[in-house]
C-alpha cells in the first residue's frame with residue numbers, strides 16, 4: 001500500500017539544513033552502524049500495530065488503518081522528519097522540521113507537537129528494541145523555544161531494560177548542537193498481549 005508520501009529525500013519542503021543533515025546521516029549508514037528508517041518500514045510497523053488485539057481493542061480491518069498522527073499533515077505544514085537507528089548503541093536520531101500548523105506561541109512550535117515527535121521517535125526505538133510498547137510516562141523539560149521551520153535533532157537512547165519496562169532518555173538540540181531545547185525521560189512498557197486478550 002502506498003503512503004501517498006514520497007521518500008524523504010524527494011521532499012521539496014525540506015530546508016537546506018534538513019537536507020544537509022539527512023545526507024550526513026545517510027553517509028553514517030554506509031558502514032552499517034546506523035540504518036535509515038524508511039517510509040515503508042514505518043508503514044509496516046503501523047500496519048503490524050493495527051493488527052494487534054489488546055486492551056479490548058479489536059484489530060483494524062486489513063487495508064483500513066490510517067497513518068500515524070505525524071504523517072497526517074500536508075507536506076511542509078506539519079511534521080517533517082527522518083529517523084535513523086543504531087541497533088548496537090540502542091539509539092535513535094530524528095531530524096525534525098516543524099511546520100506552521102504546529103504553532104503554539106506566534107512563530108514557535110507548540111510544546112505538544114515537540115513532545116509528540118520525541119514520544120514517537122523513542123516509541124520506534126523501544127519497539128525496535130523489545131517489541132511493541134506504549135508510553136507509560138514521558139517527563140519533558142522545555143528549556144528554550146523552537147522557532148517554526150527550524151531544524152532540530154532529537155537524540156533518544158535506551159538507558160535500562162527491566163523485563164517489560166524500557167527506560168529511555170532523550171534530548172532536542174539545534175542542528176549546530178549549540179542550543180539544548182528540551183530534555184525528557186520516559187518509561188515504555190511492552191504490550192502484554194496475552195493478558196489483554198483474556
Ligand SMILES: CCCCCCCC(=O)SCCNC(=O)CCNC(=O)[C@H](O)C(C)(C)COP(=O)(O)OP(=O)(O)OC[C@H]1O[C@@H](n2cnc3c(N)ncnc32)[C@H](O)[C@@H]1OP(=O)(O)O
Pocket residue numbers: 045046049068119120123124133134135136137163164165187189190191192
Ligand atoms: C507503531 C506506532 C507506535 C506509535 C506509538 C506512539 C507512542 C504513544 O503515543 S503510546 C499512547 C500513550 N500511552 C498510552 O495510552 C498507554 C496507556 N497505559 C496503558 O495502556 C498501560 O498502563 C500500560 C500498557 C502502559 C501498562 O499496562 P500493563 O501492560 O497492564 O502493565 P502493568 O502490569 O500495569 O505494569 C508493568 C510494569 O510497568 C510499571 N508501570 C506501568 N505504568 C507505569 C507508570 N506510569 N509509571 C511507573 N511505572 C509504571 C508497573 O509498575 C509494572 O512494573 P513491575 O513489573 O516492576 O511491577
